[in-house]
Amino acid sequence: MGIRAIVYGVGRVNCIATRLMIEKGIEIVGAVNRSGTKIGKDLGELSGMSQLGVSVSDDPAHILSTPADIAVIAIYDDLQRMFPIYKQCLEAGVNVVTVGAHASYPWRLEPTLSQQLDDIARTHGVTISGSGNQDFFIVHLGALMSGVCHRIDRIVHRSLTDVNNFGSETAGIAYVGQSVDCFQTKANNQTPSVYTTFWDNIAAALELTVVDVVQTVEPIVTTTPRICRSLNRTIKPGFLIGIRQRLEVFTKENVRMTGENSLWVCDTEEEEYKDWEIMGEPSFKIRVTGLATGFTTASQCVNRIPHIIKAPPGYITIDKLPKLTYRQRLTI
């Protein structure tokens, strides 16, 4: 059976997702964005394709009155700002897949809002789940490499992600273009890292209980001018091109997990990577290279769609969904 999708948030990730869905046989029945210059434009043209006959609307209630199987949402990472949007989609009887990072496993950071979304989804017989680049490269790579082990002392993940593969929202998260003083002031009140909940997914897959996550963040300052495509401007020497975040995850079972995630505007010769190291019996390492993080955020989110539509109602995190493998067509 064919799938009908609504594109919610017409930014860089969802413009890629639009093409991928069309090419995989998914019908796009509506597109929503906040007010601005994109309203009224054709989603296909905004996505670098020919006209799709879907014009971008700033009236979600109207678009959600169209029969649809799923809303593909790419806006903010935090659950607080996203909650009303998820709620509105679920109440319209539309399943939700979102690339919002904190939606990947919201139960620890936002237990009340998570429970509310779970209740609303169950009431309306639909499912909400968060996918994106973490699906294979973090959650399932980390979780499944653990299945090799007889004993685990520590799991370490290190990554370098190029801000240029994302839009201005991500540049903001990485403090790109800001001064060190400005960073220091804000860093005292930093919000939880976008990587935080991915460790919750892994802990859930391993049946471990997270007792504490300690987050530190370090500014990365450029000494030479660096072009930031996300902001379409050059960052001057002495200003931030990004950050290195460190997460220390403590579990009740004494399996330690450490994340060291560099997120900056890469130089032309820098290559994105994701490294994993598991220490225990046995210890081994995995390195992923040749990444195109912006693209793979969209592709995994799109590939997950059939699983989410078919999942039981409620808030179902990706650690509970089936193995995600390649399909030539996406159908239900």
Add this chain to the structure above:
Amino acid sequence: MGIRAIVYGVGRVNCIATRLMIEKGIEIVGAVNRSGTKIGKDLGELSGMSQLGVSVSDDPAHILSTPADIAVIAIYDDLQRMFPIYKQCLEAGVNVVTVGAHASYPWRLEPTLSQQLDDIARTHGVTISGSGNQDFFIVHLGALMSGVCHRIDRIVHRSLTDVNNFGSETAGIAYVGQSVDCFQTKANNQTPSVYTTFWDNIAAALELTVVDVVQTVEPIVTTTPRICRSLNRTIKPGFLIGIRQRLEVFTKENVRMTGENSLWVCDTEEEEYKDWEIMGEPSFKIRVTGLATGFTTASQCVNRIPHIIKAPPGYITIDKLPKLTYRQRLTI
């Protein structure tokens, strides 16, 4: 609930598996081996542990009359020689996990024997499955990296495995110590590679139909004396220390899969690796290092035990089993 296991084949892999099972809370209720010097010895002592009170027997019928949940089998790779052993265990109402490579996905190579085992297992309400080092490092790494992709042209896997991590059976498969003439004669009648069926697992996970597998094998000859621990002797210059196998897997859906597996007696500075490259949209690479293949064959086989006991009756290949993740204890 606790698990009771029978160790079937007391070689290098199952001696490791014995310790891992004991440390994870699995009770070992019997051990079987072919006639020879190990018969009557204590399984614990043979496994480098203290006495377990389980003496190795060459009477499988007697051992299989003991109530047990699963037989952990590590003997040969091909299904033809293993068939009577699997059959006997299943008919005794005992689930089977085996590291026999061709058991990983036997349906294409041995459709008749596979169907018979499936029927016998269903009749007796038990499950047979093949696991081992391929579980994460080949089948699930290959299958799950595909889930990132929008389009796949080709999946390539390259590996180097040290024969020294295995026993004499593996040294035989790699022609270790044989002359080039002897290799050439036998290579004309080569049996299917131990890696063949792992591609069948991956194809099944991706819902692809394998139409042909073309296998070639190249001798690797040493120019200096090399010590082979598996055979406990030195290989002289001019003789084989192993082989490089190449598998070209053709599918109906035109997704090509290529395996290039080097299996030889490694020099001290050579490091085992498993490389993956996926070519399509997107393309990316994964490298696994720090491997201890002998150990991880046993550990994944042991970690799979609860899934196999809980699986529906029949021949259930690992691509159909749940995600394998770390557990502190193995129970059902």
